[in-house]
Amino acid sequence: MSLAFEAIDVTKKFGRVRALDACTFSVPAGRIVGLVGPNGAGKTTLLHIAIGLNAPTAGRVEVFGTSAAEDVLTVLSRVGFVAQERPLYRGFTVGETLELGRRLNARWDAAYARRWVENAGIALEQRVETLSGGERAQVALSLALGKRPALLLLDEPLGGLDPLARRALLQELMSASTESEATVILTSHEIAAIERTCDYLVILGRGRVELAGDIEAVVGAHLSITAPPRYEDLIKSRATIVDAQRAERQISALVRVSGDVQWPTGNGLEVRPANLEELVLAYLRRARAERTAK
Amino acid sequence: MITFRLDERSGVPTYLQLIEQVRSAVRYGMLRPGDQLPTARDVVAQLAINPNTVLKAYRELERGGVVKSFPGRGTFVTDEAPRPVARAVHEPLRRALRRWIADARRAGLDRDAIADLLGLGLRDAFEEEIA
Numbered sequence: 317m318s319l320a321f322e323a324i325d326v327t328k329k330f331g332r333v334r335a336l337d338a339c340t341f342s343v344p345a346g347r348i349v350g351l352v353g354p355n356g357a358g359k360t361t362l363l364h365i366a367i368g369l370n371a372p373t374a375g376r377v378e379v380f381g382t383s384a385a386e387d388v389l390t391v392l393s394r395v396g397f398v399a400q401e402r403p404l405y406r407g408f409t410v411g412e413t414l415e416l417g418r419r420l421n422a423r424w425d426a427a428y429a430r431r432w433v434e435n436a437g438i439a440l441e442q443r444v445e446t447l448s449g450g451e452r453a454q455v456a457l458s459l460a461l462g463k464r465p466a467l468l469l470l471d472e473p474l475g476g477l478d479p480l481a482r483r484a485l486l487q488e489l490m491s492a493s494t495e496s497e498a499t500v501i502l503t504s505h506e507i508a509a510i511e512r513t514c515d516y517l518v519i520l521g522r523g524r525v526e527l528a529g530d531i532e533a534v535v536g537a538h539l540s541i542t543a544p545p546r547y548e549d550l551i552k553s554r555a556t557i558v559d560a561q562r563a564e565r566q567i568s569a570l571v572r573v574s575g576d577v578q579w580p581t582g583n584g585l586e587v588r589p590a591n592l593e594e595l596v597l598a599y600l601r602r603a604r605a606e607r608t609a610k
Numbered sequence: 611m612i613t614f615r616l617d618e619r620s621g622v623p624t625y626l627q628l629i630e631q632v633r634s635a636v637r638y639g640m641l642r643p644g645d646q647l648p649t650a651r652d653v654v655a656q657l658a659i660n661p662n663t664v665l666k667a668y669r670e671l672e673r674g675g676v677v678k679s680f681p682g683r684g685t686f687v688t689d690e691a692p693r694p695v696a697r698a699v700h701e702p703l704r705r706a707l708r709r710w711i712a713d714a715r716r717a718g719l720d721r722d723a724i725a726d727l728l729g730l731g732l733r734d735a736f737e738e739e740i741a
Contacts, residue, residue, distance in 0.1 A: 348660055483658055486658035487655055487656075487658040489658075490654045490655065490658050490659060490660065490661065491651070491654060491655045493661065494650070494651055494654050494655075494661040495651075508618050511618075511624075512616075512618070512624065512657075512658060512659045512660065513658065513659060513660050514660060515660050515662050515663075591621055
């Protein structure tokens with residue numbers, strides 16, 4: 317299977333701060349990827365390196381086998397990128413914005429870009445500054461779609477949007493990805509939205525990849541366990557504890573298992589499948605604990 | 611045609627929710643043999659979910675013999691799909707259930723408490739059968 321995105325041992329230092337630290341993962345083509353992590357984890361930096369807005373201190377990021385450091389034009393011709401601030405010219409109309417897209421891009425599908433704007437119920441004559449935040453987000457996404465990108469990189473596409481605008485944007489995104497079969501990588505703090513829309517997960521904790529893989533497989537390999545503390549050794553003998561909260565009378569742990577593990581029943585031992593949210597939280601907590609310990 | 615809805619807080623995986631809604635619609639005669647399911651593209655656009663989730667649900671339903679997909683035409687309920695429960699059977703039961711729920715509310719139980727109680731009742735009934 318071909319890879320849409322590959323980070324190979326990427327390190328990025330800003331002064332003495334390591335924004336990315338030997339970051340390695342890959343994304344098969346056709347996936348919709350949720351890239352999650354706390355603020356400052358390096359998500360934006362990674363996307364910027366992928367499209368040549370930033371150079372890595374070490375390592376490389378490849379988009380369909382090409383690194384922006386070597387051939388930025390080839391990379392840009394395949395990537396649609398929407399930055400966190402969704403930059404648009406406020407004084408332009410929506411139509412002028414799309415025209416700008418046509419002039420700035422070697423490959424441009426004007427009808428396609430226009431269709432997404434119109435689907436969103438936005439008139440071409442409207443000025444960008446008169447649009448709501450949600451409409452601006454949809455125009456920015458339509459602009460990125462006009463290139464007919466093979467890879468869409470969306471930095472916090474849901475940030476600052478109300479629930480209705482969020483839904484509308486995700487509808488546009490999911491419809492477009494169904495039609496175009498583009499690979500999508502989006503960053504977000506909205507685990508519920510990721511659960512709905514993504515089939516691949518990358519957890520970034522402070523510049524390091526904590527976990528990367530198919531969401532269903534990843535979720536299926538984790539369990540959520542609560543038990544009296546005396547069960548801790550038994551849990552450890554059957555699974556790897558990712559993160560555990562210990563109270564006087566109870567341990568609650570998120571664990572990773574391989575294959576089918578048998579658990580004794582009763583006596584306060586409760587074992588159930590993990591959900592995405594507790595899984596992400598567990599990995600992020602672990603990352604923070606390791607960092608503090610250093 | 612049925613319209614899917616999702617309960618994000620249920621913890622039930624999305625594809626299983628879709629499967630259950632189709633099965634339920636077949637069971638109660640809202641979907642009959644020959645009826646078409648919404649196209650994957652429509653479901654994706656309506657619910658804003660991952661396209662593979664819809665395809666997976668439809669694949670599972672097809673494996674269970676409930677629907678069949680014809681490339682380029684769509685996905686249809688098969689003649690082999692389970693027969694619907696007769697109206698004469700489920701309507702009185704539903705009415706009785708509605709009365710029971712009204713009693714529970716009058717007794718001060720809220721929605722969650724009622725759902726809990728139903729779950730417990732089901733467990734009692736069916737686990738006794740197994741045991």
